[in-house]
Amino acid sequence: MPSKSQWITDELSSLKQQGLYNTIRTIGSPQGAWLTVDGKKVLNFCSNNYLGLANHPKILAAAKSAIEKYGVGPAAVRSIAGTMSLHVELEQRLAKFKGAEACITFQSGFMANLATVPALVGKEDVIFSDELNHASIIDGCRLSGAKVVRYGHNNIQSLRETIANEKKIGFRRAMIISDGVFSMDGDVAPLKELVEVADEEGYLLMVDDAHGEGVLGKGGRGIVDHFNLHHQVDVEIGTLSKAFGAVGGCVAGDATLIEWLRQRGRPFLFSSAMTVPDVAACLAAIDLLEESTELVDRLWANAKYFKAEMKTLGFDTGVSTTPITPVMLGEAPLAQQFSRALFENGVFAMAIGFPTVAKGKARIRVMISAAHSKDDLDKGLEIFKKVGKELGLVK
Numbered sequence: 001m002p003s004k005s006q007w008i009t010d011e012l013s014s015l016k017q018q019g020l021y022n023t024i025r026t027i028g029s030p031q032g033a034w035l036t037v038d039g040k041k042v043l044n045f046c047s048n049n050y051l052g053l054a055n056h057p058k059i060l061a062a063a064k065s066a067i068e069k070y071g072v073g074p075a076a077v078r079s080i081a082g083t084m085s086l087h088v089e090l091e092q093r094l095a096k097f098k099g100a101e102a103c104i105t106f107q108s109g110f111m112a113n114l115a116t117v118p119a120l121v122g123k124e125d126v127i128f129s130d131e132l133n134h135a136s137i138i139d140g141c142r143l144s145g146a147k148v149v150r151y152g153h154n155n156i157q158s159l160r161e162t163i164a165n166e167k168k169i170g171f172r173r174a175m176i177i178s179d180g181v182f183s184m185d186g187d188v189a190p191l192k193e194l195v196e197v198a199d200e201e202g203y204l205l206m207v208d209d210a211h212g213e214g215v216l217g218k219g220g221r222g223i224v225d226h227f228n229l230h231h232q233v234d235v236e237i238g239t240l241s242k243a244f245g246a247v248g249g250c251v252a253g254d255a256t257l258i259e260w261l262r263q264r265g266r267p268f269l270f271s272s273a274m275t276v277p278d279v280a281a282c283l284a285a286i287d288l289l290e291e292s293t294e295l296v297d298r299l300w301a302n303a304k305y306f307k308a309e310m311k312t313l314g315f316d317t318g319v320s321t322t323p324i325t326p327v328m329l330g331e332a333p334l335a336q337q338f339s340r341a342l343f344e345n346g347v348f349a350m351a352i353g354f355p356t357v358a359k360g361k362a363r364i365r366v367m368i369s370a371a372h373s374k375d376d377l378d379k380g381l382e383i384f385k386k387v388g389k390e391l392g393l394v395k
């Protein structure tokens, strides 16, 4: 009789055969434009450290001094054992920064989605979800027990059609959910049109701004600010794990909605809070973003330069309008081969394949940061050109 876990071994080797096995490299340095990966110094093109804050001296100093005052861990669930003043301060500062009435923080962006969706819709309800929404939205939707109806990516016509179909069947309440910036393609949701549909129908609208936080809007205030839709999007999910340089998640919205999440958001009620250094780091990140738009401006200038040069070299960078720069390659084994060759030449940029993106849409996702200098970008471009030529992808 085969062992009861033989199927796992078989599945793992099948992943390896298909080029879908995810090998995780080990980083031996702080985050930044350059990293030590598996013992080798390489140019970093794959972290979400958009503004270079993960190792910024002011952020480190804030985290250290908060540790001196509050220690490291919150030691319990906030609703059971009280909340540190630091967490309350962060929520107030985030709300003000984003131009929202109130804000609640969670342990991560993933947790924010798992908390929020089930608190707002249930078994008798319907969720209209963009077909390319992030896994954490998909899981939050599943947890809610609501019927999930996917509409065509960024396609308002398709959204309207799915709504019309569901109305024929009938439901109690509904919510429309979309990523703000789509993490694998770098395109942006048509938020104005989504607001129009949500308002016409009287449905809640939720946007996940994980890749817009610190990137879009004035000085990184996010997608709602970018489209000037303050107080018109009911639920704004955010992550503090990318541009903010720490780890955490948040939800911004009106005061009643946030009060409800404090009563019914299960990861808030049953899991400990963000750690002290994370909270202090985020507070310092808001200080930096409120002081100046310099980092956000540099991020965009770097992204525009890199993307334009990649196009000139002949690479297909997809439909991105943000610093996320996919290099579309097609089949997963090719993307893995490309990533390995980049690494041998000194660039760390991972291949992304199924199930993170659809089969046949494998890519290298280049993440540009304000931490890159022009020299760094030029070095990266030179290596992309060399590897692209070696693999017969560009001339």
Ligand code: PMP
Binding pocket: 108, 109, 110, 111, 134, 136, 179, 183, 208, 210, 211, 239, 240, 241, 242, 247, 248, 249
């Ligand atoms: N939402 C989106 C759209 C994301 O891209 C991510 C991170 N990949 C998350 C949520 C999860 O954020 P966190 O890493 O803070 O859990």
